[in-house]
Amino acid sequence: xxxxxxxxxxxxxxxxxxxxxxxxxxxxxxxxxxxxxxxxxxxxxxxxxxxxxxxxxxxxxxxxxxxxxxxxxxxxxxxxxxxxxxxxxxxxxxxxxxxxxxxxxxxxxxxxxxxxxxxxxxxxxxxxxxxxxxxxxxxxxxxxxxxxxxxxxxxxxxxxxxxxxxxxxxxxxxxxxxxxxxxxxxxxxxxxxxxxxxxxxxxxxxxxxxxxxxxxxxxxxxxxxxxxxxxxxxxxxxxxxxxxxxxxxxxxxxxxxxxxxxxxxxxxxxxxxxxxxxxxxxxxxxxxxxxxxxxxxxxxxxxxxxxxxxxxxxxxxxxxxxxxxxxxxxxxxxxxxxxxxxxxxxxxxxxxxxxxxxxxxxxxxxxxxxxxxxxxxxxxxxxxxxxxxxxxx
Amino acid sequence: xxxxxxxxxxxxxxxxxxxxxxxxxxxxxxxxxxxxxxxxxxxxxxxxxxxxxxxxxxxxxxxxxxxxxxxxxxxxxxxxxxxxxxxxxxxxxxxxxxxxxxxxxxxxxxxxxxxxxxxxxxxxxxxxxxxxxxxxxxxxxxxxxxxxxxxxxxxxxxxxxxxxx
Numbered sequence: 001x002x003x004x005x006x007x008x009x010x011x012x013x014x015x016x017x018x019x020x021x022x023x024x025x026x027x028x029x030x031x032x033x034x035x036x037x038x039x040x041x042x043x044x045x046x047x048x049x050x051x052x053x054x055x056x057x058x059x060x061x062x063x064x065x066x067x068x069x070x071x072x073x074x075x076x077x078x079x080x081x082x083x084x085x086x087x088x089x090x091x092x093x094x095x096x097x098x099x100x101x102x103x104x105x106x107x108x109x110x111x112x113x114x115x116x117x118x119x120x121x122x123x124x125x126x127x128x129x130x131x132x133x134x135x136x137x138x139x140x141x142x143x144x145x146x147x148x149x150x151x152x153x154x155x156x157x158x159x160x161x162x163x164x165x166x167x168x169x170x171x172x173x174x175x176x177x178x179x180x181x182x183x184x185x186x187x188x189x190x191x192x193x194x195x196x197x198x199x200x201x202x203x204x205x206x207x208x209x210x211x212x213x214x215x216x217x218x219x220x221x222x223x224x225x226x227x228x229x230x231x232x233x234x235x236x237x238x239x240x241x242x243x244x245x246x247x248x249x250x251x252x253x254x255x256x257x258x259x260x261x262x263x264x265x266x267x268x269x270x271x272x273x274x275x276x277x278x279x280x281x282x283x284x285x286x287x288x289x290x291x292x293x294x295x296x297x298x299x300x301x302x303x304x305x306x307x308x309x310x311x312x313x314x315x316x317x318x319x320x321x322x323x324x325x326x327x328x329x330x331x332x333x334x335x336x337x338x339x340x341x342x343x344x345x346x347x348x349x350x351x352x353x354x355x356x357x358x359x360x361x362x363x364x365x366x367x368x369x370x371x372x373x374x375x376x377x378x379x380x381x382x383x384x385x386x387x388x389x390x391x392x393x
Numbered sequence: 394x395x396x397x398x399x400x401x402x403x404x405x406x407x408x409x410x411x412x413x414x415x416x417x418x419x420x421x422x423x424x425x426x427x428x429x430x431x432x433x434x435x436x437x438x439x440x441x442x443x444x445x446x447x448x449x450x451x452x453x454x455x456x457x458x459x460x461x462x463x464x465x466x467x468x469x470x471x472x473x474x475x476x477x478x479x480x481x482x483x484x485x486x487x488x489x490x491x492x493x494x495x496x497x498x499x500x501x502x503x504x505x506x507x508x509x510x511x512x513x514x515x516x517x518x519x520x521x522x523x524x525x526x527x528x529x530x531x532x533x534x535x536x537x538x539x540x541x542x543x544x545x546x547x548x549x550x551x552x553x554x555x556x557x558x
Contacts, residue, residue: 044528236477
């Protein structure tokens, strides 16, 4: 037997670029054979300097700027920002506007969760589920386009209200869409809970106890799948959530499977909530007048994005531009769980595990370089994915 | 726990450490803490299970034009959240001693926020386990901190064209 250095580390770098997925990120997994023994993150490949950029734009321009922080949860960014600025200006937004904001937030949550279901299924090698869920997601995308005119950046919010209204025709379309999606979601829940192959890839994988989730400051569905009752729509209701309360979706299993179940249950809850909002849509104005200059002060605006708590810190110096806006997105909290939870798992589980937190999913790679002694092997993300599927066959 | 009780508890726990307490909004308390007692304060919050660290904000407050340059300062805001209640620990730092201790021993997940604070504001976080860059490019020059007010971009000195709407 040839002599081998005892504690030689193999590092598998994943990232930063993948043309098919959203943002890029870079991970380094330290492996011992199959088992991951360490993980590190490097972000910033799509850093656009938005926090600096907002300081040179006025309050109105910044809605459009901030909506572009994310292409999946664009509406919730604008909502967090407008709620914060309205708070600073001491302006009360009409109830109809708040209800429409909430309605669009929930539609966005549905589209985001269905998108995630597809991505996560794909990483697990279940491409049929991926294609079905993305086909069904088109229903909610069409609805968003019908009511706002846009598929991605709906641009619903303005300071002091919303700029879209709902008429009978649109309400009927939304109801019809919800009925269809509800039926489909029940079907997906059945698949998730009964498909043997799928359960083999998800049950007991990436388990995080509620104590771990608390310690690692996990947020959103990732935390709720580990039994941490944390949901800002319930803890600190904003917009129209005080009038239209949501039910908390929890699971105590803490594994990947639980993250699927929690997100699908949240979709079901969203359908219920949307119907309730449509049933009791308040009448009245859509906007109130906002001052051009916002009084001096600081505020914190926290909302529940599809991925968890999104926090905005907004400071005004009394002018027509903000002095500072700090944005903390939920994915940033959940990255931390990856570096801890990955340890002890097989390399083949990494694609699923990464997808499991629904990171405004970055990364991953044209190329993975396996540093094995002197013969580096080059793997693409696709290779790693196939390796994972093959491993479990 | 409702918001008022949570805030009252926080006030009781932290009153002894703070040099200044403000309530900017109904659900928020703002404690100005000397940097030396930061670790102690976080430990008190943690051992009493008061909320979780939601995020860290860096602030650059340069001296007003015409005033003494020494008037300027950096601020680090640690926001702890318990349901709707938010407690902010505000640390004021002079430019020439911009250092805070790392919270990683108490809250491991804070590493990412500390790395961001270091590269964006040039605030040294003493003892953070991974001081490498998180967001800025590898070839970003040392000593240039983009979120400081003095940073106006590279190249031409003229700011971007003002758009009137």
